[in-house]
Amino acid sequence: MRDHDGPLPLPDQVVLGEAPVVDDPADVTPAWLTEALRAGGTDVVVSELRYERIGTGLLGASYRFHLVAHAGPGAVAPASVVVKMAAGSEQAREVVKLGYQTEIGFYRTFAAQTRIRRPRCWSAGISADLRDFTLVLEDAHPALPGRQTDGCTAGQAAAAVRNLAGLHAPFWNRHDLADGVDWLRGPDDARLEFLAQVHAQGTSAFVERFGAALSPEDADTLRRASDLLAGWAPHVRDRVSLIHGDYRLDNLLFAGDDPTVVDWQSLELGLPGRDLAYFLATALPPAARRAHERSLVAAYHRRLTELGVDDYPLELCFHDYRVGVPQAPLLIVLGCVYAPGGQSADSDAMFLSMAANACAAIRDLGTLDLLSATP
Known part of the structure; x- marks a missing residue:
């Protein structure tokens, strides 16, 4: 794996143009x-x-x-x-x-x-x-996209979370970032409450759709997480940055361990721990996540520090990681139930893999108990 102790290399982008829009x-x-x-x-x-x-x-x-x-x-x-x-x-x-x-x-x-x-x-x-x-x-070719159903190695996960810090650090705690940017969604209570309502309806449809393919324990975890999402807002608005919103393996192109990030349609202003938790909870099978999550969160935190975020203790970072895990069932359910596009065996396998991994993370990290407490 490449040594990332220095600044992350960026493509040379001096000028950005706007050619006529085409649809074919x-x-x-x-x-x-x-x-x-x-x-x-x-x-x-x-x-x-x-x-x-x-x-x-x-x-x-x-x-x-x-x-x-x-x-x-x-x-x-x-x-x-x-x-x-x-x-x-x-x-x-x-x-x-x-x-x-x-x-x-x-x-x-x-x-x-x-x-x-x-x-x-x-x-x-x-x-x-x-x-x-x-x-x-x-074109990032010959880099290859990750696959949710295959998971990734611990080395790829480490490179991915350090790369993620390169999105969060430059905009750390910029609560004013959306001022004058009418398309950038923020962590306001009304929006999160609306998402909770939509997610509750979607969770019922998700559990019904997959039936026996979901374990009873996972179905229960999804329902309980959905019930608590309405009270998520107070837990996720204190620290903000730009977040990718859908930072998962299928949106990363790997050349060896190093990922290039694509698909920025879910970008928003939100708790950075949501990106971190969504990635780790879905990219690694439970046993691998349990073995490596402490060191992976530490690697992410260390990169934030290298990039100038110096008022964010590691313990608070791990707390935000626990708080951010509901990003996984939120995106899984919304993507499966509401996104345009037909159902397929491959997409079903992807959503089931992600759901099983995410539910295990929610239970292991005690996230439901954490969200039940007063923030």
């Missing part, structure tokens, strides 16, 4: 991509391209474009880029358009300030009605 990969022509790359600071002329669909995103579609391009003086032409755009029906897009706006907003507003590995972005455009967007991103 066939509309990405050599001229269009030339404009997008030049707007983003790379002097190239694309003469030929071909593309293929990659990934299985529910809220968008991603394509790898292989390029024949000629670079100007001092420039380096990428051999390939990833173009991400909206997907699904107009009704589905209306439901998830805030996610589209959020991802575009991340690359336009916050990406350059982070210390987390994320793709370089050449162009980030969105339509006036927010139903169509186009991103031109660095």
